[in-house]
Amino acid sequence: MHRHRHRHRDKGYKTGSGYQRIALIGNPNVGKSIIFGLLTGKYAAVSNYPGTTVEVFHGNITLDGKKFLLVDTPGVNSLIPMSEDERVTRDILLSEKPSLVLQVGDAKNLKRTLLLTIQLAEMGLPVILDLNMEDEARDRGIIIDTKKLKEVLGVEVVGTIAPERKGIKTLKAAISQQIPKVPQIKIHYGSVIEDYIERVASYLPETNISKRSLALMILSGDESLRGWLNANLEEATIQKLEDLRDECQKKVKRPVGLIVNEIRFKKAGEITNMVMKKSPQKGGSLSVYIGRASMHPFWGLLVLLLVLYGLYEFVGVFGAGILVDFLEETIFGKYLNPMFIKTIEAIIPVKFLQEMFVGQYGLITMALTYAIGIILPITTTFFIAFSILEDSGYLPRLAIMSNRVFNIMGLSGKAVLPMVLGLGCGTMAVMTTRILESRRDRIIATFLLALAVPCSAQLGVILGMLSALSAKALAIWLFSVLGVLLFVGYLASKIVPGEQSEFFLEIPPIRMPSISNVTVKTAGRAVWYLKEAVPLFMLGTFILFVLDKLKILGVIEKITSPVVVGVLGLPAKTTEAFLIGFFRRDYGAAGLFAMAQDGLLTPVQTVVSLVTITLFVPCLAHFLMMIKERGLRMSLTMLAIIIPVAVLAGGVLNWILRTFDINI
Amino acid sequence: MEEIGKPCRRAARSSTEESLFEDEVLETVWEIREKSEAVRLADVVEELGNEESIRRMQANGLIMIQDDKIYFTEEGECRARDITRRHLLAERLFADVLDLTDYEEDACRFEHVISPEVEEAICTFLGHPPLCPHGRPIPKGKCCELYAKKVQPLVQSLKDLEVGKQAKVLFITAPAMDRLASMGLVPGASIRLQQKKPSYVVEIDETTLAVGEDIAKGIYVKQA
DSSP, X not given: OHXXXXXXXXXXXXXXXXXXXXXXXXXXXXXXXXXXXXXXXXXXXXXXXXXXXXXXXXXEEEETTEEEEEEEOOOOSOSSOOSHHHHHHHHHHHHSOOSEEEEEEEGGGHHHHHHXXXXXXXXXXXXXXXXXXXXXXXXXXXXXXXXXXXXXXXXXXXXXXXXXXXXXXXXXXXXXXXXXXXXXXXXXXXHHHXXXXXXXXXXXXXXXXXXXXXXXXXXXXOGGGHHHHHHHSOHHHHHXXXXXXXXXXXXXXXXXXXXXXXXXXXXHHHHHHHHEEEOOOOSOOHHHHHHHHTTSTTHHHHHHHHHHHHHIIIIIIIXXXXXXXXXXXXXXXXXXXXXXXXXXXXXXXXXXXXHHHHSTTOIIIIIIIIIIIIIHHHHHHHHHHHHHHHHHTHHHHHHHHXXXXXXXXXXXXXXXXXXXXXXXOHHHHHHHGGGSSSHHHXXXXXXXXXXXXXXXXXXXXXXXXXXXXXXXXXXXXXXXXXXXXHHHHHHHHHHSOSOOOOOEEEEOOOOOOOHHHHHHHHHHHHHHHHHHHXXXXXXXXXXXXHHHXXXXXXHHHHHHHIIIIIISOOOTTHHXXXXXXXXXXXXXXXXXXXXXXXXXXXXXXXXXXXXXXXXXXXXXXXXXXXXXXXXXXXXHHHHHHHHHHHHHHHHHHHHHHHHTTOOO | OOOOSOOOOOOOTTOOHHHHHHHHHHHHHHHHHHHOSSEEHHHHHHHHXXXXXXXXXXXXXXXXXXXXXXXXXXXXXXXXXXHHHHHHHHHHIIIIISOOSOOHHHHHHHHHHOOHHHHHHHHHHTTOOSBOTTSOXXXXXHHHHHHHTTOOOSOEEGGGSOTTOEEEEEEEOOXXXXXXXXXXXXTXXXXXXXXXXXXXXEEETTEEEEEOHHXXXXXXXXXX
């Protein structure tokens, strides 16, 4: 099912009987994606926080003439799924019949790695264990006797340092030459649970994984298995299984899932003690201190301010200022556009067609100029800055700092990850809401993303316009948007049913971002932007052109004028910006940018229009992703709330600014 | 200051019907005395009935009745404090640790059967709590006096652990405990508390985990 859902970003691979499937499994943030990239030559997003991969990626690899299909999966802490992305991974093992599991583990966290190995062993799946990040383990004084571990587990164990490509050759050899073996770990869960495992197993059909492991999932109360049970068993049998589960639960007093987990951990601990040596560390390294400072109640705030200042300087001043000036005004304004205008006028004699390309709403003079002259430099600088933040491991620490603020909106600090990602691109961010625990959290986060989180392109344009006005303008915009975010978030937390979920998040170590990963990631995102945004810019511009030619634009402007002119106090032409904002949020902002440049907006109008368009509808791609993740009805409901809220907020701000005669 | 922890002669714990009733009376008198100066016999009779048996306790040297008001004898007061203390400790144990909501009746039975050693162990285990779940003061015992001289409680919640300290996880009653468990936060794990604000951060081996206060409250540890 997931394959067609993700066809946009996961493509270019072959399946079929000639290809043996290898599932790449591991704890979150252990480097599965980077190993995937090294083996297949395909780039899957790599970052330094848990939950980078929320969807499945496929890639082919040929070793010694044997063909494989490698499947990169979201990280899991347990194969009894606790979240949507963990479920995706378990379901692959359950139904995709991988002939081998390549388990990637964090060498410095062997116990947690083995917790998964134990579960894979119980499932009866052949495993090759890759202990990644050996360098980080060594820095912490941790040495693992891989030879001994190999003997204990009875499977191939390979140590790697992925960014240095160390051990990758050995890993490839292991995949192509070894006969896959199931890890030899046997666990006894006590007579009561063992008895029920047997009884439950007797009702289960043959599948890709062992009946014992399925029985353990059922006894642990794994609700996510329900779909599979419904598809494979009769209702009466499922009822019987549930009765057995309840019976077992009554006999052992404490939750079965916890008992099972504890026994597994104990076993993992025993094995770890056999093969791991830890020598005392010699003091903390610099990255440890930076890591601690960035979540400290006081120093953490300073770090946050520093990060924001850096973002402002790099994206706002350098990207939106210097680069845009150069590209838009110099390259497009002085060279490209005059050249295109001349060429088009020379080769196309029809005025109508000429205007379509190089007129006021021209595909070149408007769409291309906006997309490449204004937005591209801004998004690219943002993506560079954002990739550095992602790879450094700072973002989860930001979640610690902002947990309380997010509590106001009924969310936990974990929601900072999709929200900050939303500052990059809302479409990607909606997908990342999958890392949140409850449906309620995902709904609130999706809603707030659509309402009040401007994407990098839009943000860049906005920052550019506001910093051209005054610091006061920037402050008014910021407080208005944050105010609406908090207030509406607070209301949403009261309205959306369900309990607020608890905050817990794994914090990765601070790492030095690698230039190559930042480059590759930024390039990937920039290309993605060009592919997605430019056609939409073209389409939006073309529709504006048609509306203008058919004189409908004037009609629409007249209809909306009570709101745009009356409530918001803006020129009627601003309607165009809001209209194209439907296609791309940033495009709408770029329209305002052009109007302000032409002196069509007063400072007050600039601020009001920017607050309104920030809160206004998400772009088309973002909206489609909302439909995919939250459903059509929910998305339309959100839209129905967002439009009046945006207009209301803009109207109130307009009224305040004018009534109190505030100078900007 | 109230004299604390002085051992007193206890009714035989064989729980005869008479001694059970005496305990009830003493407890009731203690509770009324918490709120008002004088304890009227009529109020106690209204609560428990059986005026005759109450009057008989005067003969047993547990209470004195004057002008229809009840006063403790020294022995009576001692026993009343003990029984109240055991009752309220039981309430705390059931409410906090076992996470029960409907524990009143069990607490009433529990108070009659535990020995001083068990009582002290529970008190220490709970970290010498000053109040019961309903906010009534728990009479102090000998162990609490020692605690006042800076003896660390055996068990404390992560919330009360000092920043920078190592501890061993004993049990977890926090919400989302299954997810914490899969990240290695299980009974027996050694942890270090890195910070409490703005969120709790604990280190378990090489795993760093941030948790909110609601979760921290439900993680019980023993300082290493």
